[in-house]
Amino acid sequence: MAAEILAGWEMVATESNQRWNPDEYDRTARFVSDLGADALALLDPSPGERILDLGCGDGVLTERIIRVGARVVALDSSAEQVTAARGRGVDARVGDAASLEFQNEFDAVFSNAVLHWIRDVDAVLAGVHRTLRSGGRFVAEFGGAGNIETVRLALVAALNRRGFDGQALDPWYFPGAAEYSDRLEAHGFVVESAELFDRPTRLTGDMLDWLALFGQRFFAALNEGDRPTAVAEVCDAVRAGLQRADGTWMVDYVRLRVKALKADDGAIATKHHA
Numbered sequence: 001m002a003a004e005i006l007a008g009w010e011m012v013a014t015e016s017n018q019r020w021n022p023d024e025y026d027r028t029a030r031f032v033s034d035l036g037a038d039a040l041a042l043l044d045p046s047p048g049e050r051i052l053d054l055g056c057g058d059g060v061l062t063e064r065i066i067r068v069g070a071r072v073v074a075l076d077s078s079a080e081q082v083t084a085a086r087g088r089g090v091d092a093r094v095g096d097a098a099s100l101e102f103q104n105e106f107d108a109v110f111s112n113a114v115l116h117w118i119r120d121v122d123a124v125l126a127g128v129h130r131t132l133r134s135g136g137r138f139v140a141e142f143g144g145a146g147n148i149e150t151v152r153l154a155l156v157a158a159l160n161r162r163g164f165d166g167q168a169l170d171p172w173y174f175p176g177a178a179e180y181s182d183r184l185e186a187h188g189f190v191v192e193s194a195e196l197f198d199r200p201t202r203l204t205g206d207m208l209d210w211l212a213l214f215g216q217r218f219f220a221a222l223n224e225g226d227r228p229t230a231v232a233e234v235c236d237a238v239r240a241g242l243q244r245a246d247g248t249w250m251v252d253y254v255r256l257r258v259k260a261l262k263a264d265d266g267a268i269a270t271k272h273h274a
């Protein structure tokens, strides 16, 4: 299956060369939304609140916010994912998290497993800040420093061996808690919590499928015919570190979970006069 996916990739002209296919996402990455439950608990949505789900994917996690009675707008850059989310009745729109156009209109912005895919962190945070009403909250979980390090290094090495700059093809931004807190504060947020933690994650499928879904940016640089060998090589490289005796894969995920508030106008005024 992974070989078919690899052979079928279109060379999409996006910054990340990353295509999100809802069927593949459901088959290979359902753990992503399932494991978003704790971030959702931190969001603690209330009935009637207006919430923006940034990078909603296929809308499975979004539905859980809606079920509480919150009024949710969902945004994702993948038209395919947006179609899947709409199929679940979600008010989903195609859009880029790095160029948000909302103004002071949401009680909360929520994001699960998205922000490590976006290099322009400042554009995202400026947009989230604009989007929130005064006193609104931003709750996000995504890959933090050290995330999937075993796989990331194997991918970079495989591309380097083929004459590419593997590091330059790395699409991910995995910050530490202090670094990201500084970025949040620079954009006018008050950081309530920023927690970096290990979350070893058992894959439901094979490493080949995981690589085909999440490693597209690296393999898209190769000729179609070279991709299956390169993917197999990366699998072999990470096997000793990540595959268990029973054949299942346990990937070295690390998450950063943050909650930050857009200071209300009164608090900003107080701070300036302190």
Ligand SMILES: C[S@@+](CC[C@H](N)C(=O)[O-])C[C@H]1O[C@@H](n2cnc3c(N)ncnc32)[C@H](O)[C@@H]1O
Binding pocket: 020, 032, 033, 036, 054, 055, 056, 057, 058, 059, 060, 061, 075, 076, 077, 078, 081, 095, 096, 097, 098, 111, 112, 113, 114, 117, 118
């Ligand atoms: C791993 S999925 C997470 C989806 C969902 N939040 C969940 O928990 O299942 C990452 C999603 O981020 C979206 N994404 C990536 N870059 C984006 C951007 N710049 N703007 C909006 N969405 C983006 C992708 O299209 C994809 O659906």
